Amino acid sequence: MTDATTAVRWRAGILAAVLIAGGGGYWLGQRGQSDAPSGATSDGRKILYYYDPMFPNQKFDKPGKSPFMDMQLEPKYADEGGANGAPGISVDPAARQSLGMRVVAAELGSLAATFDVNGTVDFNQRDVAIVQARSGGFLERVYRLAPGDVIGAGTPIADLQLPEWGSAQAEYLSVKKLGRPELTAAAKQRLRLIGMPEGVIAEVDRSGRTGGRMTVRAPIGGVIQALNARAGVTLAAGQTLAEISGLGTVWLNAALPEAQAGSVQVGQRASAKLTAFPGEAFAGRVVAILPTAAADSRTLTVRIELANRGGRLRPGMFAVVALGGDAKPALLVPSEAVIRTGTRSIVMLDRGDGRYHPAEVVAGREGGGKTEILRGLAPGEKVVASGQFLLDSEASLTGLAVRPLDPAQ
Template structure:
């Protein structure tokens, strides 16, 4: 019991000493009569500037009204759907602004085409009777020929027999053409006419027929001539071979004017019109530019590639463009003056296009827009903006990410997760 009493007396004494020390410490910090002794603002290290009478200055005593006003505006902007980002943050992420303006737009359509001969300047050499090639004057693919130049000579028994019939018909007309019997004279004339017509059907020229009439000599072989001036791009004949009617012997193409067949995507077809000029270049020689024009837009679409054939026609000096070459085609289309913004200013969100309007003070408004023609760097705006609006043209994704993060945090706070 004695030991327990000693412990209680010691504890009471300790509490009394602690209370006395606390009172002494408070009297030192806050002298009696000082009205500020119960405020946090007047603790050491937190004194406010005072005037001569000892009262706080008005500028320090009143709250920061500008800051409060800015906070109110920011809160109002946030409630209206705007994104508020501090100016220092905007400068850090490199945000740039640009006014919306009306500017001339030029649509550039680029594609790759294949060089092919002009079908209107293509000729095939065939014969209409059977025979044997006696002599071959143009014997290699790639040879250049002129119109009327001899290609080969051919022997045909049918041709020899027809020549003989023609000479007999010619002799009969001379003998019987003045007959006193009209039927006989008419028959001799009709026989000569029919034989001449058969030679014409076999593509025997009038020059050969006149030579036959003049010399009265049947020729064993008949020369076949080139129908056009051009280049032999296919040859299927050899000297001494037998050929049948309709067999293709030569294909000759005039390559001074050629076609380039290119595929154009269906969404670019509205910009392509017949008669438009196009620049054609080769990948290994981009410095040489050939100027052509749109000659024809084919009426069908490839269901797999969703492209349509477009024919570009152009001159081919020195035959530099060869059939089956690949060529780059560039078509520039002036679409006129349109309300346009930079392509980088648009945030694609599914089927929606969004831009950020700058209202000053770090306030940014996301705005849905409807776009039209896209011309590389620029995009036409159909709805959602007007000329003079200031929009963000860089760091849009950073702003969008920050706004989405802020929205997520706010929604968490609304669920009691502040």
């Protein structure tokens, strides 16, 4: 065998060995891939399912295109958290800093139950005077008054001629001349029974003359709401001549949301501010909480009585009323930490394990940027006060379970 032939055979053997080694490696690699666990990536991360970010609630077993949008399905890994993986939501430290996430602890404190509601000034319906004719007769004169006029107590309204009074006075003077005290007392009592004022009776006693003419005067000061007196008309006993509403005190009817109905009680102090008098507060107290609620606004009417010195408070004026009581102890968190979904309230907890966990709470009163937590939190637990809405959105996408309320809390 020549040296050339030996060299050719040597080269062919080396080439065959290389091909066999390459084919074996390829076969082993293919076998290794086929033996790899289903739902795992080359770096060992376990895939739970695939999903469309636009429709995160729909899960798919295999990768591919979304049937909803023209986009590839995204894998959901077990180490990203969620119901089937490690609980909680993990946020990169750099992302936390860029989001400005702030964590505060729930702490015991005092929260004043003071809140503002709107109201309007109205007449005090307990301070109303009705002026009537005590006996039948005639209306001789009406003084120059009209509805809406503000008058003082004792202002003359009308002059009446009452024939029944004249005859009763004449009878009284006749009995008085008899000198019999018991008959005189009975005749005087009859004058009182027909509605004659003590001043008129005293004038008859002093002068000894009868007079069926009487001037009707306003018993209180205030606003004339109605004036039915017209000169020359015939009057019946008990006929209304005028209606007067006093202005010494006024009512402030405030619209109280029914959710805060338990925070207000009769006798409670209140403070009102009116745009007509900037920088001035009017003190009053709650005199009534009306028993019915407005169906359209779901509010209760709180009636507050205010002193009206100088008659400055006029019915129809708008006011802002501060209602509430003394401060009460409560478990408090910043109001921005509470996520209200409409059906429940949620906070994002920071347990110190590098993850954030949603928890359901029952929120109570609010004031001064703080919210009272009635159930769902314990003192010292830390909640996210800023950036929590992004965490809540991520928790909804991943289907992360929310910590339920503890009946013992």
